[in-house]
Amino acid sequence: MFKSSRVPRPMRIPPALDPRAAPTEVAPKHALLINPFYPKDPHASFGKHVLTPSLALTSIAASTPADWSVRYWDENLLHGPPPWRPFPQVVGITVHLTFAERAYELARWYRQRGATVILGGLHVVSCPEEAAIHADALAIGEGVQVWPQILRDVESDCLQAIYRGDYRRPYREAPAPRRDLLPRDSFLTTTSLIATRGCHNRCGFCYLATDGLHMPYLMRDVEQIVAEFQSDGQAYGVFVDNNLGSRPDYLRRLCRALRPLEKIWSAAVSIDVTDDPMLIREMALAGCTGVFVGFESLQGENLAAAGKKSPRPDDYARRVRIFHDFGIQVNGSFVLGFDHDGPEVFSDTVSWIEQNRLECATFHILTPYPGTPLFRQMESEKRLLHRDWSLYDTAHVVFRPRRMAPEQLQDGYAWCYQRLFSHRSIWRRRPLDGRAVMPYLAMSYLYKRSNFLWQFLIRHRLTASVWRPLVEVTRRRHLRYRQQLETAAPSRYGAAGSVISPGV
Numbered sequence: 001m002f003k004s005s006r007v008p009r010p011m012r013i014p015p016a017l018d019p020r021a022a023p024t025e026v027a028p029k030h031a032l033l034i035n036p037f038y039p040k041d042p043h044a045s046f047g048k049h050v051l052t053p054s055l056a057l058t059s060i061a062a063s064t065p066a067d068w069s070v071r072y073w074d075e076n077l078l079h080g081p082p083p084w085r086p087f088p089q090v091v092g093i094t095v096h097l098t099f100a101e102r103a104y105e106l107a108r109w110y111r112q113r114g115a116t117v118i119l120g121g122l123h124v125v126s127c128p129e130e131a132a133i134h135a136d137a138l139a140i141g142e143g144v145q146v147w148p149q150i151l152r153d154v155e156s157d158c159l160q161a162i163y164r165g166d167y168r169r170p171y172r173e174a175p176a177p178r179r180d181l182l183p184r185d186s187f188l189t190t191t192s193l194i195a196t197r198g199c200h201n202r203c204g205f206c207y208l209a210t211d212g213l214h215m216p217y218l219m220r221d222v223e224q225i226v227a228e229f230q231s232d233g234q235a236y237g238v239f240v241d242n243n244l245g246s247r248p249d250y251l252r253r254l255c256r257a258l259r260p261l262e263k264i265w266s267a268a269v270s271i272d273v274t275d276d277p278m279l280i281r282e283m284a285l286a287g288c289t290g291v292f293v294g295f296e297s298l299q300g301e302n303l304a305a306a307g308k309k310s311p312r313p314d315d316y317a318r319r320v321r322i323f324h325d326f327g328i329q330v331n332g333s334f335v336l337g338f339d340h341d342g343p344e345v346f347s348d349t350v351s352w353i354e355q356n357r358l359e360c361a362t363f364h365i366l367t368p369y370p371g372t373p374l375f376r377q378m379e380s381e382k383r384l385l386h387r388d389w390s391l392y393d394t395a396h397v398v399f400r401p402r403r404m405a406p407e408q409l410q411d412g413y414a415w416c417y418q419r420l421f422s423h424r425s426i427w428r429r430r431p432l433d434g435r436a437v438m439p440y441l442a443m444s445y446l447y448k449r450s451n452f453l454w455q456f457l458i459r460h461r462l463t464a465s466v467w468r469p470l471v472e473v474t475r476r477r478h479l480r481y482r483q484q485l486e487t488a489a490p491s492r493y494g495a496a497g498s499v500i501s502p503g504v
């Protein structure tokens with residue numbers, strides 16, 4: 001593991017913007033969309049930043065009028081600062097809490113040279129006054145909806161200060177993201193997919209609970225998802241939905257439509273999706289090889305206080321087994337520092353992860369995002385330590401925990417990752433089936449213990465070449481497993497169920 005001081009500079013510091021750059025003219029009807037740099041957490045895997053791209057900017061690019069040209073730039077791909085030749089007439093920048101300062105720096109740089117800068121993203125929803133100072137206009141809410149109007153108003157020289165998009169428009173009307181703009185070798189897969197928006201839960205710490213963000217649960221037509229998955233031509237897709245399992249009937253329909261593709265995919269789901277083990281079987285038959293599950297806490301009091309409707313934590317282990325029984329790996333997400341968490345939470349959580357052989361886990365320090373119920377609570381109890389948004393990244397303690405000192409929480413968080421990424425822990429969590437162990441180890445060591453390599457791989461666009469052979473091995477293994485699952489004998493999950501091993 002890297003100590004902070006050993007995080008390579010390009011993973012810590014954004015690329016320098018040239019103060020002497022002096023474009024001679026603005027290219028009319030040319031737009032540049034930027035995902036700003038953010039510093040990488042030395043405790044987590046650097047590989048997670050290049051798994052799959054966010055869909056925010058490629059979706060906005062897709063709604064750009066046909067007579068405009070558009071370019072995409074992600075500073076986290078370590079290819080230097082965003083381009084300025086040709087100099088864009090309009091620059092759209094995503095602003096999130098943790099990289100707001102970098103977004104504002106970019107905005108200043110382009111505005112000083114004659115570009116019109118539009119800021120959008122979640123931080124613009126929660127802190128519009130702060131963002132407005134740095135922009136010619138703000139896109140608040142659904143950017144895809146307002147972007148064409150913004151560009152038309154730029155053309156007509158009648159730009160307004162604020163554009164508001166709501167999330168009520170039928171989701172199927174959103175155009176397919178422009179994945180062709182992405183550097184394909186820079187990600188494990190460019191096939192980020194989104195089928196649904198919103199979540200049936202409303203946890204007090206989640207960004208979905210931000211004031212002013214009214215995001216009803218919306219679903220796209222399953223045929224659209226299948227067409228996008230097919231057309232991107234990659235073997236592995238990642239659903240970036242908040243919770244693909246919110247509507248079991250929809251998930252079942254989606255699985256049946258995906259099944260003939262013979263591709264593999266992963267998705268975030270809440271653990272209650274295991275209420276129906278046959279739905280998990282459908283997921284496996286459709287190519288699901290991994291789920292990201294927000295367990296958040298193993299203490300029921302914490303979940304209740306956060307307003308999370310969830311099965312009892314003492315039933316989590318049985319539910320994890322259901323995923324494993326159908327060959328689906330589990331990446332658990334845990335939040336540390338809730339009011340009922342004492343210093344024992346770190347070892348308790350990691351022991352539970354090891355006992356239940358979660359193949360992967362991510363840890364997050366509880367973080368009160370501005371505009372959420374948790375932020376209001378912490379503010380009223382005077383427990384916020386500061387408002388340096390760059391540290392509101394779930395890797396730093398920004399509030400006073402109830403049952404331990406801030407330093408204990410910070411150290412405990414680092415300890416959890418060190419323990420999880422240790423040889424001993426990786427080995428303890430290996431799959432029960434011996435034939436699945438080698439691919440698991442290869443993936444684990446690449447993802448969790450290769451931070452020294454990631455800077456090189458990312459900078460030289462080697463992410464895909466190194467990672468995709470492992471994906472193909474997994475896909476082939478999964479297809480063989482599916483054949484067995486289709487004909488599996490009756491089991492404890494019912495007539496069509498299975499307890500056969502995926503390691504074939």
Ligand code: SF4
Pocket residue numbers: 199200201202203206207208242243270294308
């Ligand atoms: S279940 Fe997850 S996505 Fe849904 S509101 Fe809670 S934290 Fe957010």
